[in-house]
Amino acid sequence: MSAFEVIGGKRLRGSITPQGAKNEALQIISAVLLTAEKVTINNVPDILDVTRLIELLQLLNVKVERLSKNTYTFQADDVNPDYFGTSDFRDKSSKMRGSVMVAGPMLARFKKAYIPRPGGDKIGRRRLDTHIIGFEKLGAKFEYDEKLNEFVLKAPELKGTYMLLDEPSVTGTANIVMAAVMAKGTTTIYHAACEPYLQQLCKMLNSMGARIKGVGSNLLEIEGVEKLHGTEHTMLPDMIEVGSFIGLAAMTQSEITIKNAGIKHLGIIPDKFQQLGIKMDFRGDDIHIPQQDLYEVQRYFDGSTVSFSDHPWPGLTPDLLSIILVTAIHAKGSVLIHQKMFESRLFFVDKLIDMGAQIILCDPHRAVVLGLERKQQLRGVVMSSPDIRAGVSLLFTALSARGKSIIQNIEQIHRGYQDIEDRLRGLGADIKTLH
Template identity: 65%
Template sequence: MSTFKIEGGHQLKGEIQPQGAKNEALQILCAVLLTPEKVTIHNIPDIVDVNKLIKLLEKLGVKVNKLAHGSYTFQADEINLPYLKTEQFKIDGRGLRGSIMIVGPLLARFGQGFIPKPGGDKIGRRRLDTHFQGFINLGANFRYNREEHFYGVEADKLKGTYMLLDEASVTGTANIVMAAVLAEGTTTIYNAACEPYLQQLCKMLNRMGAKISGVGSNMLIIEGVDSLGGTEHTMLPDMIEIGSWIGLAAMTKSELTIKNVSWDDLGLIPNVFRKLGIIVERQGDDIHIPAHTDGYEIQSYIDGSILTVSDAPWPGFTPDLLSIVLVVATQARGSVLIHQKMFESRLFFVDKLIDMGAKIILCDPHRANVIGHDFKSSLKATTMTSPDIRAGISLLIAALSAKGTSTIHNIEQIDRGYERIDERLRAIGAKIERI
């Protein structure tokens, strides 16, 4: 188990380039299974979760060729379907949440898809019902082995239909879309997720020969086609990492420029940080954060009531950045209520921040009230353990702003979502060491 040793309290300065989007990568990589032709993908982040999925695809028989850093070709012309029924697949698939999205493409192209109950973050319950109910709606037979926690779907030929999703699940929508592109007839998906990463998937599938309309809305209409071809695709920058760097700049009173952020795909993210009093400047397609030497003040609502920041499906604020917002609020002027609606275990890391001197009242598993210090007292260095990817980066930002030397254990969680984070932080002046 690796550890970060962090000497906090230093101002940072410089430019940082966001990695490719983790959540887009997990969808896009699974889509290569839909065609026997070559697919070239650029800006793939070099992180644990994505690399695990690439290894899983290789074991499935996909030919993977690395062209350069972040650029690969994939060709799924000789798929090893018997691997899906091996004990090794049950181990490999269980170690990665994103592995669920191989099921839709396999079902569409080969008439069968299997997956063990996936692992991932300990952030609360994340149901798979939306995925499998969608496959059943398309005509697949579903079975579940309770003893081995193993899911399976099979169908001779999927048939298009109308469906209303019970929740606007991003991975659920992606999985159903990938299944429906090769189904017979027309599929309408209402209450579909419409995140930029899902839009990217739909645009890529259309370039491969799919017929998807309504991209960017919550109603997708898919006319099934017989087959898909190859394509080339470049992934968006990771909006969660961009938000993390905004929070880092504010907490360390640093002047940072975040390069090539794809502003038009950031949605509410810049405005939510502005509500915390952070100056977020647009410079072309870059974000510039000036040094907040006088701190930052949380806005209240126009009637004077306390600001609430809550998560919601796109175009609402992403739940993956609530942990960052919470940490940033610990040094603001004023108070804010953080309402984590979508996951019930994601706020439990606040006990570590309280140990560091933060003023936080955990109201219940979903809500925390943060009273900012206004930098009048720094957070204190401590030893902590990363419980999940986003809490891990939040604790790292807290440690970089704290006085003294902090230690963060279980940094494999951070590595799952952030590429070479220690090297990139050192390049802008952070005192961080991997042990």
């Protein structure tokens, strides 16, 4: 198994461009199953999770052509739905969470879908109730096969209806939207997710002939159509990468420019890092982070300690809490990190404590970070990446530490970050891959 060897303590300098959005890619690529016509997708991130999903589509007989490193065409005019019932599908889909996203398109177009237990990060339970209940309300029937550990959904006809989601699940909303665009009649989804990636999916579907209103709000109205056609779509820059690079610049006392950051789609992400005391300049669509020897956490107006917690959009995405936590290690001041959604996502802090960070893990959801104020340096250690976001957080922490660190299980990092070691080396980072 491969590992990163990192020599930390060096200041970085230069420009870096975020990849295409991982979380958008899993939805957009699944949506090509909704039409027999050709779909072209630009700015596709070259990462393991996306590659696995594309391979899954190819096994379904979807014609895939790679025009360049980040541009593909897809044509689903000869799909083999029976592949979903095979052990090979169950084995491959168990290695990635994105496999669940093909259920909505398959149900809409082929009236049958399978949802095996999804794989991916070890960050705690991710329930599928929102997906299944939404499909049921559209008229699908499901059975759960305990032996095979998968749901089988069938729907001779999907019918539009009103539904109030139990949670604004991004993947749940996306899956239900993809099923509803070809349902008979009108579907109204209240308490829908409204993340930029969901907006992008709706934008793409409308360009294919769907009729979706309320995009960007938590109330979607979808008038079903009989058929969708081909289109061309370009993905947004990955907001998680943008936030990660802001944190990296601050932690390593570096001057970094994030090119083509998609600033208007970042929501409150820049504000949250500014709350940590990090300075940044906005130059067109670029973000420039100047070198700062020390950054000080802002307090609330009443003088109380700042807390960072995840919320549905337009609140702070949970995928950035790990980065905010490690960025706070070097700050002046203290913060409370409250990870509400996933009960195991903070468990990587034991590795940070081994490096010399002052962190109190209160429970599976909350951690208090006592900033070191640059009065002492972190030290390099041997550690393992438990999930995508924690993995890159550990990598960036190693770059800010003194001495050598070894990060194992880097496949987790490669699932979400394209050519990360090469791009960091372009900034001057001392990082190499051990095989």
